[in-house]
Amino acid sequence: MSWLRALKQTSRSGLTVERKRLEPLIALRGAAGLAIVIALSLWLFGPVAAASSAFGAFQAAIATFQRSWRPRPELAFASGTSLAVSTFLGYLTVSHEPLFLALLVVWTFGAGMSWAAGPTIGLVASSNVAIMLVTVTLPTSVAQAAGHASMMVVGGLVQAALIVLFPVRRWGAQRDALADALAAEADYARRLRHDPVAPFDPEPLMEARAAAAVTPRQARRRPAELHGARGLAERIRPVLASLADPAAGASTEGRERDRVRELLDSAAAILDATAHAIRHGEPVDLPPGPITAFRTPDTGAVLTGPRYRAATRLGTLLQDVVETAGGTGAPTSTQRTPDHNLQKTHRPQPPQGREELRDQPPTTRTRPTTPSRHPLRRPTLPGLIPVALSAMRKDLRRGSQVTRHATRVAAVAATGYILGTWLPLGHGYWAPLTSVMVMRPDFSQTYSRAVARLGGTVVGVTAATAVVRLADPGTYLSAALAVTSAGLLYLLLRTGQFAAQACIAAYVVLLLGMGGEQWTQTVPERVLLTLLGGLLAMLAYALYPAWDTPRLRTRLADWLTAQGRYAAEVVATYADPVGRNAPDVREALLAARTARAAWHTAVARATAEPVRHRGLSRTAADDAEDALARLGRAAMLLEAHLPERGAAPVPAAARFAEALRASTEQGARAIRDRRVPTWDAVRAALDAWDSEAESAPGHPAEAAPDPADKAVRTGARRMLEPLTELSEALDTAVPPMTVDGTARAKAKGTAPGKPDGPRNPRDSTAR
Incomplete structure (x- = not known):
């Protein structure tokens, strides 16, 4: 691909607004936490401290929206605390430019290396460095810096407390992951009806396994229907493929193939019903048609040998996954009579005289109706620190993409800070802030985010400036508008970078306006320095790439x-x-x-x-x-x-x-x-x-x-x-x-x- 075509493609990707399922209750909860922190800080310490502490609550809420299976309160607290530490250390050195520049290089390099421990940790660490460049300019003394850092920790605690007190769809991400795995297998069964060698993407099963790893606290509170079903789903897929494959299963056409198609269609319906029940936390409502398909005694007369064994094992696994999804291992309301019990319907007896079936060993059955004693373990928040450090140390080598990214982003942040300081534009931190926020270990994300950052900055700053000039808001109205911008960000965060960057730009302008900075001091300089930071990020990747x-x-x-x-x-x-x-x-x-x-x-x-x-x-x-x-x-x-x-x-x-x-x-x-x-x-x-x-x-x-x-x-x-x-x-x-x-x-x-x-x-x- 040529450079021109690559730039067009990444630009289009960065400016695209995707249609995603919105989560207004979660966005409202995050905005409420931010409003509580701002109101408390305004009442106790004044607008400058409120602006600083608001960044802590703002970043803590953003961290909870990242793709992670870790408990959300932990993410909020860790994000607010890490930002507080970054801000306090940055303020201690900001008055000595060479020392602060050295700290910025070390801190940014560490944030770049943190991508080795996962995208969530990498994004939180990078955001902390970016926000630190703003918050270190707000305090005027060490005591104030300590107070601001403390309020950032409070912001994270407030967001964590709201998540605990007002949970929205508890275990929703884990339910969705498991339901997606079962729904993917249902789709696979339907495709096997028409294409016996249809492909299957195991990514939903991988996501379900990642979601099944729990901390000790989560293991004590996990719903019963999330136990065991994933392991059964893993065993269902090869049985489906074996039943449908012409070499190992039924012939391509004829009576056997018709029976296999009927069983596959029935299995898909049962898997879909189970996925729906798990996703919404409801009892399993099995349709009668698929149950009848597994009850018929004709299976033993039509299918023989490996085909019969696959059909029998499929019925056994489906019965187990339905019972597991019921939450207790007992039959659900739809299974109160023998007519709705798959256990009695999927074991048809072969006709007498069928030697190849009579000689087969009986199908064993494992029914995980009780929680596993050895669930997949996820380290606690303190236990995650050595795991992350080990991953970073493993990737700290020449030729590693993460190491090249860390080197690249550290050099760009230092260069952007020096250029921003030398240029007569004021607020020179916007250039390194932009670079740190847009740079990622791969080419496409770096360039698409740079374009989205520039476009979103122009839109967000223009909208916020128009509001400020027309309404001339005071401290409290600016705070309310900033909370509104943050709420829109939380609502639209998953729709694409363009919308998110526009909301962030408006939020920062309104928040700094609450702290006393006029729009004329932020708008023109910020747009130009944002462009400079984006260009530095794109140029750095072109000069020091890490191509895949x-x-x-x-x-x-x-x-x-x-x-x-x-x-x-x-x-x-x-x-x-x-x-x-x-x-x-x-x-x-x-x-x-x-x-x-x-x-x-x-x-x-x-x-x-x-x-x-x-x-x-x-x-x-x-x-x-x-x-x-x-x-x-x-x-x-x-x-x-x-x-x-x-x-x-x-x-x-x-x-x-x-x-x-x-x-x-x-x-x-x-x-x-x-x-x-x-x-x-x-x-x-x-x-x-x-x-x-x-x-x-x-x-x-x-x-x-x-x-x-x-x-x-x-x-x-x-x-x-x-x-x-x-x-x-x-x-x-x-x-x-x-x-x-x-x-x-x-x-x-x-x-x-x-x-x-x-x-x-x-x-x-x-x-």
């Missing part, structure tokens, strides 16, 4: 390593059965999801960057992503039927798993070194496995093969296919795609190891 495009190969290699480990752990479980709750498989799955998310984030950022990576074209990246997604899908289908503890082992699976793990690690090194990975070891292990199965004593070729061996060997063969396609995608010798696609298709058809038959372009389910 050159890192695409590294992200792809990381994903290959994680995906290969996950697939190897699944296959290895068949060699040493440990039951369905295999911890190594679960750990590898989470690592693969994390690597996949990092890859997608890098691709999204690289798409907006004005650079071109010659080592990995967009077409090659798309093909490689599709291949790794298919590898994960093949492993997921095997995971859906993990052997029970004590089942007969498949020794050859261990050798294939070791070859797969070693080959993917070597392949990842090849990708980083711009080489094409090879899979000779994997192919040799699979060939040896086939030869061993054909020549094993007591298992001649004409005899019936071992079902477990055959199933896992088929899955292993399906894993080799996407690995071959990954090498083809990264092979620079393959001709580029022509208009009709014939050149690349021909090249792929002649590649060694290419499986016969056309490839479904939508077969890109990511595990």
Whole structure:
């Protein structure tokens, strides 16, 4: 992408106002907290102290709107306290410009490094530095500075107290995350009706897992319906895919496929009803049609073998998730009669004489109707400090994007402060303030926020100035207008940066006007210095960038390593059965999801960057992503039927798993070194496995093969296919795609190891 196109795209993104669900009660609560702090400060200390303390309550309320699963009172208190510390230290050095400049560089560098601990901590730390540049100019003595800092802490405490006393939709974010995960699986089930290999984005499941981590205090107060349902949702998705997949489930057409579609549609309806109940804290209201679909005894007559087991397990999991969503583990009001009980409807008995079903082990059932004794733990607020410092120390290295961002923002803040001081405009802190507020570790956010900051500043300052000139408000009316601007900010904060920056600009002008500064002292200088700060931020990123495009190969290699480990752990479980709750498989799955998310984030950022990576074209990246997604899908289908503890082992699976793990690690090194990975070891292990199965004593070729061996060997063969396609995608010798696609298709058809038959372009389910 050219620079001109990148600038157009980021500018459009920064000026866009998105349509989001507004939360007026939460905005009103934040504005009320700000009004209480301003009124108390005006009564006790006067307008200057009120302006300073208002920044503490203002920042504390903004912190509670950030995307975080931590309790909101903790965020409000931490934000107000950290701003108070920054302001007091800044005032102690502001009279000595070299010392203050050194403090600004250190403080800004630390705020930039805090992005390593998460976006919420990074944003709060950056905002503290920006607001500090304003608040250090308000006190006139050390005693006043201490008083102002104390009132900032009070502002944070007031916002925290209001959250505790007037909760709005308690546990709402956690409910939404879990409901979104179940609703995503419902949508997945519906799409599987029409496309048996439809893709699935695991991001809702990742969000639900992040939301499920609780502090010790939260664990004692978490609603019962938020216990256990996430784990059940994790186990439902592979069963859905296994039931719908033509290779592991029903045929593409016919009576079996019709029955599978009916079950998938019924599962989607039940999952949607459960998601609605969890989201709104209501009893589960199951529709009668889907229940009837799972009650019919025809399932055992239509589906056989793995298909029947998948349908049975799906009904069991749906029953469990419905009971868990009820909150107590007991049937809800919609389940008072046997006609509404899924437990009695999803276990159809196979007809007599069906040997393949009679020989199958009974389906085990785990019903998490009681809270887990070992929930995912989130550190407390004091416990978060060493975690954050450890993350920052880990990222403090040459080449790290966070370190480059911290260096960049520290240099720009110092440069902006020096230029603002030297220029005859007054209020020179607006330039570094703007730079700190708009700079982010990636290109697109930095440039889009710079444009939004400038546009919002012009609109907000113009509107506030017009009000000030026409109404000539006094102290109390200016305070009321400032609270109104802050309330609009809280209401519109999630609609985009342009609206937020306009409200912030109006709020600051009105608040400083309450403190005694005239509009002529703030408007012209602030607009020019805002432009200067935005230009410095954009220029700094252009001169000292941290592009994601050159890192695409590294992200792809990381994903290959994680995906290969996950697939190897699944296959290895068949060699040493440990039951369905295999911890190594679960750990590898989470690592693969994390690597996949990092890859997608890098691709999204690289798409907006004005650079071109010659080592990995967009077409090659798309093909490689599709291949790794298919590898994960093949492993997921095997995971859906993990052997029970004590089942007969498949020794050859261990050798294939070791070859797969070693080959993917070597392949990842090849990708980083711009080489094409090879899979000779994997192919040799699979060939040896086939030869061993054909020549094993007591298992001649004409005899019936071992079902477990055959199933896992088929899955292993399906894993080799996407690995071959990954090498083809990264092979620079393959001709580029022509208009009709014939050149690349021909090249792929002649590649060694290419499986016969056309490839479904939508077969890109990511595990």
